[in-house]
Amino acid sequence: MSTSTVLGMVRHRSARRSLAILSSLLGLYAGAALASEPTVGPVPRASTCLFNDSHFHLTNYVQQGTDVHTYVNAIMGDKICRSTLFGIPLQQTWSYENSGNYAPTYYLQSDAPLYYYSFTDAVIARAYQSLSKEQQARLDPMITGFNPADMYAVDHIRRVLQLFPGVFSGIGEFSIHKEFVSSKVAGETASLTNPALDRILDLAGEVGLAVILHCDIDMPFAKAGQEPVYLSQMKDVLRRHPKTTIIWAHIGLGRVVQPTQSQATSDGAERSPAYMELVEAMLTDPTLSHVYFDISWDEVAKYAVASPESMQRTAAVLNKYPERFLFGTDNVAPADQAAQLRVFNLWAPIWAQLTPEASLKVRRTNYERIFDAARIRVREWERNNVH
Numbered sequence: 001m002s003t004s005t006v007l008g009m010v011r012h013r014s015a016r017r018s019l020a021i022l023s024s025l026l027g028l029y030a031g032a033a034l035a036s037e038p039t040v041g042p043v044p045r046a047s048t049c050l051f052n053d054s055h056f057h058l059t060n061y062v063q064q065g066t067d068v069h070t071y072v073n074a075i076m077g078d079k080i081c082r083s084t085l086f087g088i089p090l091q092q093t094w095s096y097e098n099s100g101n102y103a104p105t106y107y108l109q110s111d112a113p114l115y116y117y118s119f120t121d122a123v124i125a126r127a128y129q130s131l132s133k134e135q136q137a138r139l140d141p142m143i144t145g146f147n148p149a150d151m152y153a154v155d156h157i158r159r160v161l162q163l164f165p166g167v168f169s170g171i172g173e174f175s176i177h178k179e180f181v182s183s184k185v186a187g188e189t190a191s192l193t194n195p196a197l198d199r200i201l202d203l204a205g206e207v208g209l210a211v212i213l214h215c216d217i218d219m220p221f222a223k224a225g226q227e228p229v230y231l232s233q234m235k236d237v238l239r240r241h242p243k244t245t246i247i248w249a250h251i252g253l254g255r256v257v258q259p260t261q262s263q264a265t266s267d268g269a270e271r272s273p274a275y276m277e278l279v280e281a282m283l284t285d286p287t288l289s290h291v292y293f294d295i296s297w298d299e300v301a302k303y304a305v306a307s308p309e310s311m312q313r314t315a316a317v318l319n320k321y322p323e324r325f326l327f328g329t330d331n332v333a334p335a336d337q338a339a340q341l342r343v344f345n346l347w348a349p350i351w352a353q354l355t356p357e358a359s360l361k362v363r364r365t366n367y368e369r370i371f372d373a374a375r376i377r378v379r380e381w382e383r384n385n386v387h
Protein backbone atom coordinates (compact mmCIF):
# COMPACT_ATOMS: atom_id res chain seq x y z
CA MET A 1 0.00 0.00 0.00
CA SER A 2 1.46 3.32 -1.01
CA THR A 3 1.37 6.47 1.06
CA SER A 4 -0.90 8.09 -1.52
CA THR A 5 -3.37 5.22 -1.11
CA VAL A 6 -3.21 5.72 2.62
CA LEU A 7 -3.80 9.42 2.13
CA GLY A 8 -6.81 8.62 -0.05
CA MET A 9 -8.29 6.41 2.65
CA VAL A 10 -8.05 9.12 5.24
CA ARG A 11 -9.15 11.90 2.90
CA HIS A 12 -12.50 12.68 4.50
CA ARG A 13 -11.58 12.40 8.12
CA SER A 14 -10.45 15.15 10.40
CA ALA A 15 -6.78 16.06 10.24
CA ARG A 16 -6.13 14.93 13.79
CA ARG A 17 -7.74 11.55 13.26
CA SER A 18 -6.06 11.25 9.90
CA LEU A 19 -2.69 11.66 11.53
CA ALA A 20 -3.37 8.87 13.99
CA ILE A 21 -4.57 6.51 11.28
CA LEU A 22 -1.76 7.41 8.98
CA SER A 23 0.91 6.84 11.55
CA SER A 24 -0.50 3.41 12.33
CA LEU A 25 -0.64 2.51 8.65
CA LEU A 26 2.70 3.96 7.68
CA GLY A 27 4.42 0.92 9.06
CA LEU A 28 3.17 -0.75 5.89
CA TYR A 29 4.66 1.91 3.63
CA ALA A 30 8.14 0.60 3.12
CA GLY A 31 7.27 -3.00 3.83
CA ALA A 32 6.07 -5.97 1.88
CA ALA A 33 2.69 -4.49 0.96
CA LEU A 34 4.30 -1.69 -1.03
CA ALA A 35 6.94 -3.89 -2.57
CA SER A 36 4.28 -6.24 -3.94
CA GLU A 37 2.56 -3.53 -5.97
CA PRO A 38 3.38 -3.22 -9.67
CA THR A 39 5.79 -0.39 -10.27
CA VAL A 40 8.54 0.92 -12.50
CA GLY A 41 11.96 0.61 -10.93
CA PRO A 42 12.87 -0.81 -7.55
CA VAL A 43 10.82 0.18 -4.54
CA PRO A 44 12.90 -0.17 -1.44
CA ARG A 45 11.96 -2.24 1.53
CA ALA A 46 12.62 -0.62 4.86
CA SER A 47 15.60 -2.89 5.39
CA THR A 48 17.53 -1.73 2.30
CA CYS A 49 16.77 1.94 2.75
CA LEU A 50 19.65 4.07 4.00
CA PHE A 51 17.95 7.42 4.26
CA ASN A 52 15.29 9.86 3.12
CA ASP A 53 16.70 12.94 1.41
CA SER A 54 15.34 16.07 3.08
CA HIS A 55 17.22 18.43 0.78
CA PHE A 56 17.48 17.69 -2.92
CA HIS A 57 17.70 19.86 -6.05
CA LEU A 58 16.63 18.17 -9.27
CA THR A 59 17.85 21.09 -11.39
CA ASN A 60 20.75 23.53 -11.28
CA TYR A 61 21.23 27.30 -11.55
CA VAL A 62 20.38 27.25 -15.24
CA GLN A 63 17.33 24.99 -14.81
CA GLN A 64 19.04 21.93 -16.24
CA GLY A 65 19.03 18.71 -14.35
CA THR A 66 18.42 15.06 -13.82
CA ASP A 67 15.49 13.30 -15.49
CA VAL A 68 13.00 12.62 -12.72
CA HIS A 69 12.54 8.97 -13.75
CA THR A 70 16.29 8.47 -13.59
CA TYR A 71 16.27 10.11 -10.19
CA VAL A 72 13.63 7.81 -8.72
CA ASN A 73 14.60 4.57 -10.43
CA ALA A 74 18.38 4.72 -10.65
CA ILE A 75 19.55 7.31 -8.12
CA MET A 76 17.12 6.74 -5.27
CA GLY A 77 16.76 3.11 -6.33
CA ASP A 78 16.52 0.85 -3.32
CA LYS A 79 18.87 2.96 -1.16
CA ILE A 80 16.83 6.13 -0.69
CA CYS A 81 13.21 5.57 0.29
CA ARG A 82 11.84 9.07 -0.05
CA SER A 83 13.07 12.48 -1.14
CA THR A 84 12.14 16.10 -1.34
CA LEU A 85 12.11 17.46 -4.89
CA PHE A 86 12.86 21.02 -5.89
CA GLY A 87 14.72 23.05 -8.43
CA ILE A 88 16.58 26.26 -7.71
CA PRO A 89 14.55 29.47 -7.75
CA LEU A 90 17.46 31.57 -8.97
CA GLN A 91 18.59 31.51 -12.56
CA GLN A 92 22.14 32.54 -13.45
CA THR A 93 22.07 35.02 -16.30
CA TRP A 94 24.36 34.19 -19.19
CA SER A 95 25.67 37.66 -19.88
CA TYR A 96 27.65 37.81 -23.09
CA GLU A 97 29.15 41.05 -21.90
CA ASN A 98 30.45 39.33 -18.79
CA SER A 99 31.59 35.85 -19.83
CA GLY A 100 31.39 35.91 -23.62
CA ASN A 101 30.89 32.46 -25.09
CA TYR A 102 31.44 30.80 -21.70
CA ALA A 103 28.03 29.62 -20.46
CA PRO A 104 28.00 29.70 -16.64
CA THR A 105 26.01 26.99 -14.84
CA TYR A 106 26.91 27.99 -11.27
CA TYR A 107 26.68 31.29 -9.45
CA LEU A 108 30.43 31.44 -8.87
CA GLN A 109 31.13 31.24 -12.61
CA SER A 110 29.89 34.69 -13.57
CA ASP A 111 29.54 38.22 -12.25
CA ALA A 112 26.18 38.57 -13.98
CA PRO A 113 23.10 38.69 -11.73
CA LEU A 114 20.77 35.90 -10.64
CA TYR A 115 17.04 36.36 -11.05
CA TYR A 116 13.94 34.54 -9.77
CA TYR A 117 12.78 31.96 -12.28
CA SER A 118 9.27 31.05 -11.17
CA PHE A 119 8.72 28.58 -14.00
CA THR A 120 10.82 26.12 -11.96
CA ASP A 121 7.69 25.23 -9.99
CA ALA A 122 5.82 24.23 -13.15
CA VAL A 123 8.81 22.17 -14.26
CA ILE A 124 8.93 20.32 -10.93
CA ALA A 125 5.15 19.80 -10.88
CA ARG A 126 5.08 18.41 -14.42
CA ALA A 127 8.03 16.14 -13.68
CA TYR A 128 6.21 14.79 -10.62
CA GLN A 129 2.97 14.31 -12.55
CA SER A 130 4.80 12.23 -15.16
CA LEU A 131 5.52 9.56 -12.55
CA SER A 132 3.43 6.57 -11.47
CA LYS A 133 1.48 6.77 -8.20
CA GLU A 134 4.05 4.51 -6.54
CA GLN A 135 6.92 6.73 -7.63
CA GLN A 136 5.06 9.88 -6.61
CA ALA A 137 4.51 8.44 -3.13
CA ARG A 138 8.28 8.56 -2.63
CA LEU A 139 8.62 12.28 -3.39
CA ASP A 140 7.73 15.53 -1.67
CA PRO A 141 7.86 18.36 -4.22
CA MET A 142 8.50 21.87 -2.89
CA ILE A 143 7.60 25.32 -4.21
CA THR A 144 10.64 27.57 -4.59
CA GLY A 145 10.02 30.03 -7.43
CA PHE A 146 9.14 33.13 -5.43
CA ASN A 147 11.05 36.22 -4.41
CA PRO A 148 11.12 36.40 -0.59
CA ALA A 149 11.57 40.17 -0.79
CA ASP A 150 8.27 40.54 -2.66
CA MET A 151 5.02 41.10 -0.76
CA TYR A 152 3.35 39.27 -3.68
CA ALA A 153 5.36 36.07 -3.06
CA VAL A 154 2.40 34.52 -1.21
CA ASP A 155 0.23 35.00 -4.28
CA HIS A 156 2.70 32.96 -6.30
CA ILE A 157 2.65 30.15 -3.74
CA ARG A 158 -1.17 30.10 -3.70
CA ARG A 159 -1.27 30.14 -7.49
CA VAL A 160 1.07 27.15 -7.72
CA LEU A 161 -1.10 25.17 -5.26
CA GLN A 162 -4.19 26.05 -7.28
CA LEU A 163 -2.66 25.15 -10.63
CA PHE A 164 -1.05 21.93 -9.37
CA PRO A 165 -3.20 20.54 -6.55
CA GLY A 166 -2.10 17.20 -5.15
CA VAL A 167 1.58 17.85 -5.83
CA PHE A 168 3.39 19.99 -3.29
CA SER A 169 4.30 19.32 0.37
CA GLY A 170 6.21 22.46 1.21
CA ILE A 171 8.18 25.53 0.19
CA GLY A 172 11.95 25.88 -0.17
CA GLU A 173 14.77 25.64 -0.17
CA PHE A 174 14.61 29.40 -0.49
CA SER A 175 17.32 31.74 0.69
CA ILE A 176 17.46 34.93 2.71
CA HIS A 177 21.17 35.42 3.45
CA LYS A 178 23.46 33.20 1.39
CA GLU A 179 27.14 33.86 0.89
CA PHE A 180 28.06 34.93 -2.68
CA VAL A 181 24.41 34.60 -3.75
CA SER A 182 22.38 37.30 -1.95
CA SER A 183 24.49 40.11 -3.36
CA LYS A 184 24.04 38.77 -6.91
CA VAL A 185 20.25 38.67 -6.86
CA ALA A 186 18.72 41.31 -9.11
CA GLY A 187 16.49 43.80 -7.32
CA GLU A 188 15.90 44.22 -3.59
CA THR A 189 17.98 42.00 -1.30
CA ALA A 190 15.96 39.63 0.89
CA SER A 191 16.08 40.16 4.62
CA LEU A 192 14.85 38.53 7.81
CA THR A 193 13.08 41.74 8.81
CA ASN A 194 11.06 42.10 5.60
CA PRO A 195 7.31 41.59 6.21
CA ALA A 196 7.21 39.78 2.87
CA LEU A 197 8.95 36.90 4.65
CA ASP A 198 6.43 36.99 7.50
CA ARG A 199 3.62 36.72 4.98
CA ILE A 200 5.29 33.69 3.41
CA LEU A 201 5.77 31.93 6.75
CA ASP A 202 2.21 32.79 7.81
CA LEU A 203 0.82 31.25 4.64
CA ALA A 204 2.97 28.15 5.09
CA GLY A 205 1.58 27.75 8.60
CA GLU A 206 -1.99 28.22 7.41
CA VAL A 207 -1.67 25.73 4.54
CA GLY A 208 0.56 23.25 6.40
CA LEU A 209 3.48 23.58 4.00
CA ALA A 210 6.80 22.45 5.49
CA VAL A 211 9.46 25.14 5.05
CA ILE A 212 13.13 24.68 4.15
CA LEU A 213 14.83 27.99 4.78
CA HIS A 214 18.43 28.79 3.94
CA CYS A 215 19.85 31.64 5.98
CA ASP A 216 23.50 31.90 6.82
CA ILE A 217 23.83 32.50 10.52
CA ASP A 218 26.70 34.90 9.96
CA MET A 219 28.51 37.00 7.40
CA PRO A 220 31.33 35.32 5.48
CA PHE A 221 34.71 35.29 7.23
CA ALA A 222 33.27 36.62 10.49
CA LYS A 223 35.60 37.19 13.41
CA ALA A 224 35.71 34.70 16.23
CA GLY A 225 34.17 35.43 19.59
CA GLN A 226 31.25 37.53 18.34
CA GLU A 227 27.62 36.54 18.15
CA PRO A 228 26.74 35.54 14.57
CA VAL A 229 25.28 38.61 12.93
CA TYR A 230 21.94 37.10 11.80
CA LEU A 231 21.28 34.90 14.83
CA SER A 232 18.95 37.17 16.77
CA GLN A 233 17.01 38.29 13.68
CA MET A 234 16.61 34.65 12.73
CA LYS A 235 15.32 33.66 16.16
CA ASP A 236 12.89 36.57 16.10
CA VAL A 237 11.40 35.62 12.77
CA LEU A 238 11.17 31.96 13.78
CA ARG A 239 9.41 32.93 17.01
CA ARG A 240 6.87 34.99 15.12
CA HIS A 241 5.68 31.82 13.34
CA PRO A 242 5.23 29.10 15.95
CA LYS A 243 2.59 27.27 13.90
CA THR A 244 4.89 26.81 10.91
CA THR A 245 7.21 23.82 10.62
CA ILE A 246 10.56 25.29 9.62
CA ILE A 247 13.73 23.41 8.72
CA TRP A 248 16.82 25.60 8.97
CA ALA A 249 19.03 24.38 6.13
CA HIS A 250 22.65 23.44 6.83
CA ILE A 251 22.29 24.49 10.50
CA GLY A 252 22.93 28.01 9.21
CA LEU A 253 26.39 27.23 7.86
CA GLY A 254 27.99 27.83 4.48
CA ARG A 255 31.17 27.39 2.54
CA VAL A 256 32.85 30.29 4.33
CA VAL A 257 30.25 30.83 7.05
CA GLN A 258 31.99 28.42 9.30
CA PRO A 259 31.44 27.05 12.77
CA THR A 260 35.17 27.46 13.25
CA GLN A 261 37.37 30.51 13.12
CA SER A 262 38.06 31.16 9.48
CA GLN A 263 41.38 33.00 9.54
CA ALA A 264 44.10 30.85 8.10
CA THR A 265 46.30 31.59 11.10
CA SER A 266 43.87 30.20 13.65
CA ASP A 267 43.77 26.60 14.76
CA GLY A 268 40.24 26.42 13.36
CA ALA A 269 38.68 24.92 16.46
CA GLU A 270 37.99 27.96 18.58
CA ARG A 271 34.40 28.62 17.63
CA SER A 272 33.23 25.05 17.28
CA PRO A 273 32.18 24.36 20.86
CA ALA A 274 30.55 27.79 21.03
CA TYR A 275 28.65 27.08 17.84
CA MET A 276 27.15 23.89 19.13
CA GLU A 277 26.17 25.79 22.28
CA LEU A 278 24.26 28.27 20.15
CA VAL A 279 22.47 25.41 18.41
CA GLU A 280 21.77 23.68 21.71
CA ALA A 281 20.33 26.90 23.16
CA MET A 282 17.85 26.92 20.28
CA LEU A 283 17.01 23.25 20.74
CA THR A 284 16.11 23.77 24.39
CA ASP A 285 14.16 26.98 23.76
CA PRO A 286 10.42 26.19 24.00
CA THR A 287 9.61 29.11 21.69
CA LEU A 288 11.59 27.37 18.94
CA SER A 289 10.17 23.86 19.24
CA HIS A 290 8.77 24.09 15.70
CA VAL A 291 12.27 24.53 14.26
CA TYR A 292 14.36 21.69 12.82
CA PHE A 293 17.83 21.62 11.33
CA ASP A 294 19.02 19.85 8.23
CA ILE A 295 22.61 18.65 8.13
CA SER A 296 22.74 18.66 4.34
CA TRP A 297 25.59 19.84 2.08
CA ASP A 298 28.99 18.25 1.87
CA GLU A 299 30.44 21.53 3.16
CA VAL A 300 28.58 20.93 6.46
CA ALA A 301 29.74 17.32 6.59
CA LYS A 302 33.32 18.57 6.31
CA TYR A 303 32.92 20.65 9.47
CA ALA A 304 31.30 17.79 11.34
CA VAL A 305 34.04 15.26 10.55
CA ALA A 306 36.97 17.71 10.68
CA SER A 307 38.44 16.25 13.87
CA PRO A 308 37.69 13.60 16.50
CA GLU A 309 36.46 16.43 18.76
CA SER A 310 34.09 17.88 16.16
CA MET A 311 32.73 14.39 15.46
CA GLN A 312 32.16 13.78 19.13
CA ARG A 313 30.46 17.14 19.64
CA THR A 314 28.20 16.67 16.63
CA ALA A 315 27.27 13.12 17.59
CA ALA A 316 26.53 14.21 21.15
CA VAL A 317 24.05 16.86 19.99
CA LEU A 318 22.38 14.48 17.53
CA ASN A 319 22.08 11.83 20.23
CA LYS A 320 20.65 14.33 22.69
CA TYR A 321 18.09 15.92 20.33
CA PRO A 322 17.51 13.26 17.67
CA GLU A 323 14.00 14.49 16.77
CA ARG A 324 15.31 17.85 15.56
CA PHE A 325 17.78 16.94 12.80
CA LEU A 326 17.28 15.65 9.28
CA PHE A 327 19.84 14.26 6.91
CA GLY A 328 19.86 15.52 3.32
CA THR A 329 22.38 15.56 0.49
CA ASP A 330 21.82 19.06 -0.97
CA ASN A 331 22.97 17.53 -4.24
CA VAL A 332 22.19 19.51 -7.37
CA ALA A 333 21.25 17.56 -10.51
CA PRO A 334 23.35 14.47 -9.67
CA ALA A 335 24.51 12.13 -12.41
CA ASP A 336 24.26 8.87 -10.50
CA GLN A 337 23.55 7.14 -7.20
CA ALA A 338 27.20 7.33 -6.18
CA ALA A 339 26.84 11.11 -5.88
CA GLN A 340 23.98 10.70 -3.38
CA LEU A 341 25.71 8.02 -1.36
CA ARG A 342 28.97 9.99 -1.26
CA VAL A 343 27.39 12.71 0.91
CA PHE A 344 25.76 10.07 3.11
CA ASN A 345 29.07 8.24 3.51
CA LEU A 346 30.90 11.42 4.53
CA TRP A 347 28.86 11.12 7.73
CA ALA A 348 29.89 7.50 8.34
CA PRO A 349 32.09 8.26 11.36
CA ILE A 350 29.20 10.11 12.97
CA TRP A 351 26.56 7.53 12.07
CA ALA A 352 28.83 5.09 13.91
CA GLN A 353 28.64 7.21 17.08
CA LEU A 354 24.85 7.58 17.12
CA THR A 355 22.48 5.37 19.05
CA PRO A 356 20.39 3.20 16.69
CA GLU A 357 17.35 5.25 17.66
CA ALA A 358 18.99 8.62 16.94
CA SER A 359 20.45 7.35 13.68
CA LEU A 360 17.05 6.13 12.46
CA LYS A 361 15.37 9.42 13.34
CA VAL A 362 17.96 11.61 11.62
CA ARG A 363 18.21 9.41 8.52
CA ARG A 364 14.54 8.53 8.09
CA THR A 365 11.73 8.92 10.57
CA ASN A 366 11.90 12.67 11.24
CA TYR A 367 11.46 13.15 7.51
CA GLU A 368 8.47 10.81 7.48
CA ARG A 369 6.81 12.52 10.43
CA ILE A 370 7.25 16.07 9.07
CA PHE A 371 6.41 15.43 5.44
CA ASP A 372 3.53 13.01 6.09
CA ALA A 373 1.91 15.65 8.28
CA ALA A 374 2.55 18.30 5.60
CA ARG A 375 0.98 16.13 2.88
CA ILE A 376 -2.18 15.63 4.91
CA ARG A 377 -2.55 19.28 5.79
CA VAL A 378 -1.78 20.66 2.32
CA ARG A 379 -4.22 18.23 0.66
CA GLU A 380 -6.88 19.30 3.14
CA TRP A 381 -6.22 22.98 2.41
CA GLU A 382 -6.44 22.26 -1.30
CA ARG A 383 -9.81 20.53 -0.86
CA ASN A 384 -11.13 23.63 0.88
CA ASN A 385 -9.46 26.28 -1.27
CA VAL A 386 -8.94 24.98 -4.81
CA HIS A 387 -12.12 25.15 -6.87
Ligand SMILES: [Zn+2]
Binds near residue numbers: 173
Ligand atom coordinates in the same frame (compact mmCIF):
# COMPACT_ATOMS: atom_id res chain seq x y z
ZN1 LIG B 1 20.25 23.43 -1.21
